[in-house]
Amino acid sequence: MRAALPTRLAHIYRLGVKELxxxxxxxxxxxxxxxxxxxxIYVAATAMPESLHSAAIAIVDLDGSPLSARIAAxxxxPHFKTPSLVDAARGDAGLDNGDYTFVLAIPPGYQRDTLAGRAPAIQLNVDATRMSQAFTGNGYxxxxxxxxxxxxxxxxxPAAAPPVALALRMRFNPNxxxxxxxxxxxxxxxVTMLSIILTGAALIRERExxxxxxxxxxxxxxxEIMLAxxxxxxLVVVLAALAALVFIVQGALQVPVRGSVALFVxxxxxxxxxxxxMGIFLATLARSMPQFGMLMVLVLLPLQMLSGGTTPRESMPALVQDLMLTAPTTHFVAAGQAILYRGAGIDVVWPQMLAIAAIGAALFAGALRRFRRTIAQMA
Structure with a gap:
C-alpha cells in the first residue's frame, strides 16, 4: 500500500537531512x-590568460620627432607598463633577458616619411615564448x-569628413x-560541476x-531516496552560488549584476x-569514486565547452548546436547570461526555463529507472 503524501514528504525531508x-x-x-x-571564481576573473595586463614594452626611438613621442605616449x-626608452642594443638585450615582451623600433625620419605619404615601416620585436601576451599584444x-x-x-x-560616422556604444560592459x-x-x-559531483559522490558513499x-x-x-x-x-549548491554571487562577485570583484538574483536562483x-x-545516473554506472571521476570528465567537459559559455554557439557546427539543445547547460548558460548580464526578466527567459524543466524531467525519469534496477540487483 502506498504511503500517504505527508508521510512520503517526511521521508524525503528526513533522508535529505541525513545527506546534509x-x-x-x-x-x-x-x-x-x-x-x-x-x-x-576569483582566479577565473582576475587571471584570464587571453587578456593583456601590464605587458613590458620598450621603445627604440631613432626619430626623436613629435610623432614618435606621441606613439610612445x-x-x-593597465594593458602595458610605462614604456622604457632604450637604444637598440639595450632593446635586444632586454628581449634576451626576458625584461621586455615587446620592443618597438621607430626608424629615423619616420615623421617626415609619414607626412610625405611614403608609408615607412616600424619594426616590432616580440618575445614569442610568452605566447598569450605575444599574440594579443601584437594586435593591441x-x-x-x-x-x-x-x-x-x-x-x-585635414581630410574630408567620412560619409558615415560610426557611433560606438558598449552595452552591459562599457569598459x-x-x-x-x-x-x-x-x-x-x-553550479553544474558541483551538483553532479555532490549527488554522485553521495550515492557512491552510501554504497561504499x-x-x-x-x-x-x-x-x-x-x-524518495533520489528526491532527498x-x-x-x-540546496547546498544554491546557497554556495548565492554566497559567491554576493560576497565574491559583487563584493570582492565589484562586478555589477544587472538582473534579479532571485530569478537567477x-x-x-x-x-x-x-x-x-544526471549525477545520480552516472553514480549508478560507476562502481567507485575513481570510475565516477572518469565519467565526470567525459560528461562535464563537453557540457561546459559546447554550451555557449566558453565559445559562442553560433561559431559551432550546426550538428553540434542542435545536439547541445538536449543538454540543460545550454539553456542554463543562455538564461544565466541574459539575467546576470542584460537584466532580463522571466518574460525573456521562460523558454529556457521550460526547456530545462523538460530535460530535467527526462533525466530524472531515466536516473530513477536506472537507480531502481541497481537497487534490485543489490537486494
Missing part, C-alpha cells in the same frame, strides 16, 4: 565547495600605432572588463559505507534538478 549531516562529516567535499565558490597601464600595438599615426596625420593634413565575464561564467559552470543496504530495509522508495539527495545537494534550481539527476 553526511556532507558535514566529509571534509574533502567541504573544502571543494569552499574553493569552488570562492578562490576558483600611447602605451600606458598595431591598433595603437595606427590610431596615433592616423590622428597625427589628420591634424597636419570591456574581463573580470565581469569570467566571474559570472565561473559561477554558472561551477554499506548504508544503502540499510535504506533497502526501510519503508522508503527509490524515488536532489533537494539536499541542490530560480533558474539555477531548475537546472540543479536536471544536473543532480
Amino acid at each position: 549531516w553526511s556532507l558535514l562529516r566529509d571534509p574533502a567535499m567541504l573544502v571543494l565547495i569552499a574553493y569552488t565558490f570562492s578562490l576558483s 600611447g602605451f600606458y597601464p 600595438i598595431q591598433q595603437i600605432v595606427a590610431d596615433e599615426v592616423g590622428d597625427f596625420v589628420r591634424r597636419r593634413q 570591456l572588463e574581463q573580470a565581469w565575464f569570467g566571474s559570472l561564467m565561473e559561477i554558472i559552470n561551477n 559505507h554499506g548504508t544503502i543496504e540499510h535504506l533497502l530495509v526501510m519503508p522508503v522508495t527509490p524515488g 539527495k536532489i533537494w539536499s545537494m541542490g 530560480l533558474v539555477a534550481a531548475l537546472h540543479l534538478f536536471a544536473t543532480t539527476s
Whole structure:
C-alpha cells in the first residue's frame, strides 16, 4: 500500500537531512565547495590568460620627432607598463633577458616619411615564448600605432569628413572588463560541476559505507531516496552560488549584476534538478569514486565547452548546436547570461526555463529507472 503524501514528504525531508549531516562529516567535499565558490571564481576573473595586463614594452626611438613621442605616449597601464626608452642594443638585450615582451623600433625620419605619404615601416620585436601576451599584444600595438599615426596625420593634413560616422556604444560592459565575464561564467559552470559531483559522490558513499543496504530495509522508495539527495545537494549548491554571487562577485570583484538574483536562483534550481539527476545516473554506472571521476570528465567537459559559455554557439557546427539543445547547460548558460548580464526578466527567459524543466524531467525519469534496477540487483 502506498504511503500517504505527508508521510512520503517526511521521508524525503528526513533522508535529505541525513545527506546534509553526511556532507558535514566529509571534509574533502567541504573544502571543494569552499574553493569552488570562492578562490576558483576569483582566479577565473582576475587571471584570464587571453587578456593583456601590464605587458613590458620598450621603445627604440631613432626619430626623436613629435610623432614618435606621441606613439610612445600611447602605451600606458593597465594593458602595458610605462614604456622604457632604450637604444637598440639595450632593446635586444632586454628581449634576451626576458625584461621586455615587446620592443618597438621607430626608424629615423619616420615623421617626415609619414607626412610625405611614403608609408615607412616600424619594426616590432616580440618575445614569442610568452605566447598569450605575444599574440594579443601584437594586435593591441598595431591598433595603437595606427590610431596615433592616423590622428597625427589628420591634424597636419585635414581630410574630408567620412560619409558615415560610426557611433560606438558598449552595452552591459562599457569598459570591456574581463573580470565581469569570467566571474559570472565561473559561477554558472561551477553550479553544474558541483551538483553532479555532490549527488554522485553521495550515492557512491552510501554504497561504499554499506548504508544503502540499510535504506533497502526501510519503508522508503527509490524515488524518495533520489528526491532527498536532489533537494539536499541542490540546496547546498544554491546557497554556495548565492554566497559567491554576493560576497565574491559583487563584493570582492565589484562586478555589477544587472538582473534579479532571485530569478537567477530560480533558474539555477531548475537546472540543479536536471544536473543532480544526471549525477545520480552516472553514480549508478560507476562502481567507485575513481570510475565516477572518469565519467565526470567525459560528461562535464563537453557540457561546459559546447554550451555557449566558453565559445559562442553560433561559431559551432550546426550538428553540434542542435545536439547541445538536449543538454540543460545550454539553456542554463543562455538564461544565466541574459539575467546576470542584460537584466532580463522571466518574460525573456521562460523558454529556457521550460526547456530545462523538460530535460530535467527526462533525466530524472531515466536516473530513477536506472537507480531502481541497481537497487534490485543489490537486494
